[in-house]
Each structure stands twice: as structure tokens, then as C-alpha cells.
Amino acid sequence: MPNPFLYLGVDVGGTFTKTALIDPAGRVLSKEVISSRGFSRKSVLAARLNGAVELLCQRAGRRRKDLVAAGVGVPGPVDFGRGLVLSLTNIRGWTRFALARFLSKRLGMPVFVENDANCMALAENRRGAARGFAHALCVTLGTGVGGGLILGGKIYRGPFFLGGEVGHIPVCDTGPACSCGGKGCLERFVGNAALAARARRIFKKRISLEEVSARARQGERRARRFWQETGRLTGRALAGVVNTCNPEVIVVGGGVAQAGPVLLKALARAVRRHAMRPIKRHIKVRRAILGNDAGMIGAALLAKEQAEA
């Protein structure tokens, strides 16, 4: 007999939104990607999500009433307790949007909303590369540089709901202004846009990050150095978190992490170089294992843990 309790996991992106039916062990039973276009209109959001739920149930051969709760990850800060999206640059009209209340009415189940990097961190902590550690830092390297911090087995949200925002650790004094309001943020150096610009300078032509990765794998020196420097700068910034928050493991995910071992090794080396002695020996740096599904799995597991609490 299949487990009667299921959870809906949703990972809202600026362009696409991933949805899945997830069992209590974090396994994906069925999934569906829907367009985020038109999500500024709340009725579009509700209708499209309801449609996805129907489809997901159908595909998995399950009934809608098996769904206990839903978790929704969004790419911006969230007041978790109130289910409030505080701001979102990608979707207009979602600033201070009480998404949890809105969706729980429209979907007919409890809905929990969380920052997407926090969802990813929870997923990797409960079912992925950070499993078994009560203190973990999960980082996503992509268009943005996101982070989620697990302290004492729980997502650390912080009083401003900006816990674990490692992409906004300043790495230089004078550095470029960042959309977050800060200056010299790590993201302005190792986010996709910055990397693409740097690749162009180094290779003196337009070149995709995928190609830089491919060349690095083939052993091209400039390409390897490109990823090594990216890893070194990222690792140094993360070492600051290591010496203040003492995570036992750092999990690295996101598109840029596809660059592979050359990046991850340089990152790990920098973390260890700058970490305090007792941590240096113990800290683990691992690649994320849940990939693109981490966000929706984490959202669903969060919903499960909240529903059970």
C-alpha cells in the first residue's frame, strides 16, 4: 500500500515554476514544470497551480485528498511565520504578498512559504549531501549566489529573514554596488553575470561558462585558473561564515557548480586555508546531490515538518 500522506513541493522561479508530488521520504512521485508568466495576476497563479496539482496526482495515480500540505520556495526573503513574501524582484506585485494564506485557500490545504535557498538547504540537510549534520551551510552558485544556513538542525532565518545570505558577504571595500543595497558583495564577483564578463575579458571574446568548464576539463590552463580563482574567492568568503557559525559541512550547488572538481577543489582548499584549526580538520565540502529538485523537495519536507509539529 502506498504511503497515504503526500506533500506538494513548489519552487517558484522568475521564468519557470517547478512542482512535484513528494512522499514523506522526500522522493519525487511526479513532477511538472509550469510557466511563471502572468503570476503577477494572482488568479493566474492559483489556476495554474491547481491545474498542476491535478496533473501531478493523475500521473502518480494518487488522489488529491492524499495531499497533507504544500511548501512553496520563492527567490526572495520571506517572513516565514506569517507566510509573507517580503520582496521579489522577478515577479511584480509580490512584495509583501501573503502568499501562504492566499494559496492555502485556493489549494485547500495548509501552505508554507520559504526562501528558495533555505528550501534547498533543508533538502540537502534532510535527504542530501548534508545529511546527518546539525550545522550546515548550503550555497547555490548561479545567476544569484544564494545560501541557506542550518543551525542546530533548523533553518536559521534571522530576525530580518536574511539568514545565510552568503552571496552578500562583502569581499572588498570599494567593490561594485549590489542590488541588495550593499557594496562589493561576493555575488558581484562570482554570480553568472560577473563570471561571464570576466570570461570575456580573459578569453578576449564572448564565451559561455559551459565552454569555460569544458576547456577546464580538457586541461586548458586559463580555463582552469578561471574556475580556481572563482573557487578561491568564494571559499575565502565562506570561511568567514565557517569561523563564526561553525558549520560541519558546506554543500555547493547551482549551475556554476557544474564547472566540476576544479572549482569545488579550489573552494574547499580556500575554506580550509582560512578556517580555524579545529574546524580545518573536520569541515566537509561537498557537491549538492539533489540538483534542480532540491528546492521543491525542501519546500515539501518543510511543509511535512510543519504539519507534523
Add this chain to the structure above:
Amino acid sequence: MPNPFLYLGVDVGGTFTKTALIDPAGRVLSKEVISSRGFSRKSVLAARLNGAVELLCQRAGRRRKDLVAAGVGVPGPVDFGRGLVLSLTNIRGWTRFALARFLSKRLGMPVFVENDANCMALAENRRGAARGFAHALCVTLGTGVGGGLILGGKIYRGPFFLGGEVGHIPVCDTGPACSCGGKGCLERFVGNAALAARARRIFKKRISLEEVSARARQGERRARRFWQETGRLTGRALAGVVNTCNPEVIVVGGGVAQAGPVLLKALARAVRRHAMRPIKRHIKVRRAILGNDAGMIGAALLAKEQAEA
């Protein structure tokens, strides 16, 4: 009638150890500074502390049996749960020393041992400049650069007992090796030794930090710039903690903080420059108000909270 419950607060230093009788409100009833010389011999430590307790009680006109518990702050990492000093560079023979158990037998009361910067943070949080905030970062600028992090109203110790070690946030890639095992640590740039060396370079002669402070107060440009740069670098490093741990207040204490407003203002400006928008507007940067007593007050308040728990 005086409050019958009293606590012993002890702040162990490499040269001197401060002791005080402290009431439940964190007020110092009597205090005594003893030499730390010979503390490598445990019998010396026990005898001298017992002597101090007698004296403290006498001076305050109280009886030894009014003492409920003792808190001891030490300048190194501590396994709080086990009352174990993990390492201490200043006093030989204290590495992995079960100080809490040793002293509770010798003093005849429960003893709690904690890192001194954590004690300072607790004191400022409960009775000082960080009062009323559940999330606070306290920094001491002196020979070392120490830090204590209060998250959710509690000292954040971390699994390696190195929580809040802001002095070991790396601020550059190649920077000098640090005794902590890291490289390019903030302490290697704004600790007393580094500042003294920098002052010597800038002023082209041996000059005390007190004199640089005096000159800055008189408006001397080089001296002001000296402290401004110290504040800027410190503030930038702390901004990384701000964007990951989201403290609502940063409290700055320690000898170097005596440099006064020019340092503190530059530090606060740098924190705000690099902080994310929602935090920038709200974060407070304050000077510590408990001064040199913070360590022993915090140790005593910790003992009180533990004894009551």
C-alpha cells in the same frame, strides 16, 4: 534586606584574573583582581580563587553560603556542556582541562565555564548596550579580536565551540598566517600588534595607540585616517556576519574601542555600506557600556541562568 542569592564572576586573563561578587541584577558588589601567575599549577589556582572569595564576601559583608554558583570566563574555546577548556595559549597545562569540575569541587558550588568573549556578549546583552535584542554581535578589539554571537537570546557556541570568532574572518586571500591556523584573519590587521606596527610605519616612529587616539581627538589628519581605516576594515568584515546572521545590534568593546567616535563611526558606516537593504536601516552599532567588568558580569549571569534552568 539584601538579596540572598549571589554569584561569583571570574574573568581569567593571561596575566591577571578579575573576580567579583555579583547580584542577580548583574551589579558588582565587590571585586578583586588576582595574579594569574602560577595558574598552571591547579593547587595555586584553587587556593587563590578561594582566597578571593573570602575577601569578596568580607568586603561586601556577605556570607560564603549566599553564593549560589560561579561562572568563569577564559580566553580560549570551551566545551561548555562539559565545562572543558579546549585550549588556552596564555596558561600552560590548561589544554583539555575540566575546569568546571575541578573548581566546583574546590569552591563547593556549581561552576560554569565559558569563553570570555561569549561572557562579554552575554553581559552586554542582558545588562548592557545590547539589552532588549534577541540577536546581537559583540566584538572586543584589543590584543586579540574576540567576538560573541547571541542568536535567539542565547549564546551561539557552534559545534566546534568557535561561534562568533569574528577576529578570524579572513579579509584577504594572501594575508599573513594567523595563530588560529587560518590566513589573512581580521585580527592580523586590527589586533593591537598589527595596529602598533601600522602606526609605526605611518608615523615613522614608535608611537602608542593611546597617542594615536589622542592625536585623532585633536583632529590630526593622519591619526584620524588611521582609525577610520581600522573601522572600515573591521566594519566590512562584520558586515559579512550581518548579512548571514542578521544581528540587530553590534556592540564594540575592548581597549582599541577607546579610540572613540572616529573609529566607531567609520565602523558603523562600513557596516551600513555593506549591509543588505532591510538591515541597513535597522542595525545599531554601539559602544560597549560594561567595560572591563563585562567578562565577569557575563560569567556570573551565565551561572545564574544555568543554575535557574
